[in-house]
Structure formats: structure tokens, C-alpha cells
Amino acid sequence: MDYNELIKALSDKGLKVTPQRVAVLEALYEIKNHPSAEEIRQKLHSRYPSIAIGTIYNILDTFCEQGIIKKVKTDSDFVRYDVDMERHHHIYCENCNHIENYHDPELDELLKNYFEKKRIPNFHIHDFNLQIIGRYVEHQNKLNQNK
Structure with a gap:
């Protein structure tokens, strides 16, 4: 910009x-x-x-x-x-604290459809996003080697 x-x-x-x-x-x-x-x-x-x-x-x-x-x-x-103000989710590596955007329209549609069918009582959903927590493969491999 x-x-x-x-x-x-x-x-x-x-x-x-x-x-x-x-x-x-x-x-x-x-x-x-x-x-x-x-x-x-x-x-x-x-x-x-x-x-x-x-x-x-x-x-x-x-x-x-x-x-x-x-x-x-x-x-x-x-x-x-x-x-990034477009709809997206986040991948969070719990090993290095790195956060990365994760865009997946199919996942967005799945969540939208799910919450249209399965309402949460006394709660109005206006937005959603996921934080997907895990480890990058290289970090997981290092952990496995140290075991």
C-alpha cells in the first residue's frame, strides 16, 4: 500500500x-x-x-x-x-507462536451452513473465524527426534 x-x-x-x-x-x-x-x-x-x-x-x-x-x-x-479484512482463519504454531492467514471458502461455506441449521440458543452469530492450532512439520519432526 x-x-x-x-x-x-x-x-x-x-x-x-x-x-x-x-x-x-x-x-x-x-x-x-x-x-x-x-x-x-x-x-x-x-x-x-x-x-x-x-x-x-x-x-x-x-x-x-x-x-x-x-x-x-x-x-x-x-x-x-x-x-487482512477479508474473511479468513488463522493457523497458529504453538511451537514458534507464528500466525498465518488461512483462506478457505469451502470451510467458510461449511461453517455458515452449519450455524444456519444449528442455532446457538440466546446468541446471534454475526461473524466467525477459526484459529487452527498445531505445529509446523519441521517443528514436529524436531520434537519427534528428541523423544
């Missing part, structure tokens, strides 16, 4: 365009891999050495509230951020 697209993404949501907001959004797109607030701070440190982690969290919360990004929690409640 280029600079003008970043500015447009903010202004389309009615947000004031500030250098810090643009920088945080740019970092989210550059890092891509579901960064944490601390990883974003590290990425921005050379250009914005005085930006506080609290400022970054506030910006990220605003972006979440406005539907620009989503929060993704790991199994250990570690919060990361996702700029």
Missing part, C-alpha cells in the same frame, strides 16, 4: 491523518505477519524514536474500532494485529 492509499484508508474512516497514524498503518502493511505493538514500535523506532508504546496501542485500538485492522489473540493471550 503506497502513502496515498494509507492516507485514503484513514480519511475514508473519518480519522485525522497524523504522521504517527500513517506510520503505524504503514508498519502493519510492511511487517505483514500479524505484528505485535512492540514489533511495530521497533519498526518505527528509527524514524520516530520518541513514539510511546501507549500511543501505538491507542492508534491500534482506534484502527480496530474503525474496522481498518483486527486483533488476533494467540493461545497465550498475546495480542497481534491483522490488516
Whole structure:
């Protein structure tokens, strides 16, 4: 996403365009891999050495509230951020804490159909996503070798 697209993404949501907001959004797109607030701070440190982690969290919360990004929690409640707003699920490696997007329209349709037929009492579903937890093959192979 280029600079003008970043500015447009903010202004389309009615947000004031500030250098810090643009920088945080740019970092989210550059890092891509579901960064944490601390990883974003590290990425921005050379250009914005005085930006506080609290400022970054506030910006990220605003972006979440406005539907620009989503929060993704790991199994250990570690919060990361996702700029991919299309329907998708997450693959989470419990060995290295890596989170990867998993797009599967067939799975989406299966879940949609399931919840249309099988209602949850006193609960209205407006969205769903899965976090698929496991280990990458190379991590599993190392574990098996150490046994």
C-alpha cells in the first residue's frame, strides 16, 4: 500500500491523518505477519524514536474500532494485529507462536451452513473465524527426534 492509499484508508474512516497514524498503518502493511505493538514500535523506532508504546496501542485500538485492522489473540493471550479484512482463519504454531492467514471458502461455506441449521440458543452469530492450532512439520519432526 503506497502513502496515498494509507492516507485514503484513514480519511475514508473519518480519522485525522497524523504522521504517527500513517506510520503505524504503514508498519502493519510492511511487517505483514500479524505484528505485535512492540514489533511495530521497533519498526518505527528509527524514524520516530520518541513514539510511546501507549500511543501505538491507542492508534491500534482506534484502527480496530474503525474496522481498518483486527486483533488476533494467540493461545497465550498475546495480542497481534491483522490488516487482512477479508474473511479468513488463522493457523497458529504453538511451537514458534507464528500466525498465518488461512483462506478457505469451502470451510467458510461449511461453517455458515452449519450455524444456519444449528442455532446457538440466546446468541446471534454475526461473524466467525477459526484459529487452527498445531505445529509446523519441521517443528514436529524436531520434537519427534528428541523423544
